[in-house]
Structures are given as structure tokens and as C-alpha cells.
Amino acid sequence: MRNYLSHAGAVDAAGHTSQQIRDANELIREGLRHADASYKVAFLCECEDPSCYDAVWLTCAEYEQRRAASQPLIVPGHRAPAAAEEQP
Ligand SMILES: [Zn+2]
Numbered sequence: 001m002r003n004y005l006s007h008a009g010a011v012d013a014a015g016h017t018s019q020q021i022r023d024a025n026e027l028i029r030e031g032l033r034h035a036d037a038s039y040k041v042a043f044l045c046e047c048e049d050p051s052c053y054d055a056v057w058l059t060c061a062e063y064e065q066r067r068a069a070s071q072p073l074i075v076p077g078h079r080a081p082a083a084a085e086e087q088p
Contacts, residue, residue, distance in 0.1 A: 015050030018072070018081045022046060025073060029063055038062040047078035054078070 025043045032041060042055035043063060056073040058066070066073055072080045 001037055017050065018048070020047050022072075025063075027059065032060055037064075043073050045075045045078055046072040046081070047074050048081040049078065052078065 025046070028041060028043055032039065035041075037060050039060055041060060041063065042057055045052050045054040045056050052075075054075045056075055058070055059074065062072045063073070074080050
């Protein structure tokens with residue numbers, strides 16, 4: 001398991017913050033706002049690993065449900081980032 005990130009908010013050059021991933025997922029969803037709600041889309045995993053670019057396959061409707069419940073999109077087996085994550 002890749003787990004070299006020891007403090008929240010810091011990423012290496014190839015990594016990303018979970019905020020960037022959420023923004024990217026929002027853009028994916030925004031681009032599909034006219035798509036059918038049952039359309040399956042590969043969103044980006046929002047786990048704690050900044051080098052993770054795995055896909056989370058959800059329908060647009062499922063994505064909206066996760067967002068409404070403030071649940072991160074996580075590949076099974078990956079760990080969600082800390083709830084109280086601080087952004088610089
Ligand atoms: Zn992940």
C-alpha cells in the first residue's frame with residue numbers, strides 16, 4: 001500500500017490534493033449534465049493517496065447522491081482522507 005504522505009495538504013510533484021480531485025470530478029459531472037442519469041461515468045478516486053488515479057464508476061445519479069451526502073468517491077479497499085482535512 002502506498003502511504004508515504006505523512007501530513008495533510010502536502011503532495012509530491014506527481015501527486016494531487018483531494019480538493020483537486022473533487023474539482024476534477026465536478027468538472028466531469030458538469031460536462032455530463034445533459035447526460036442520462038443512468039449513464040455510467042469514470043470519476044476519479046478521492047482516497048487519501050495523492051498518487052491514486054483509479055476510476056470510480058458511478059452513474060450520474062449515484063454521483064449526485066454521494067455529493068449530497070458529502071461522501072467521498074472511493075475505490076473499494078482505498079481509504080478516505082481525514083474528514084477534517086486542512087487546505088493551505
Ligand atoms: Zn484511491
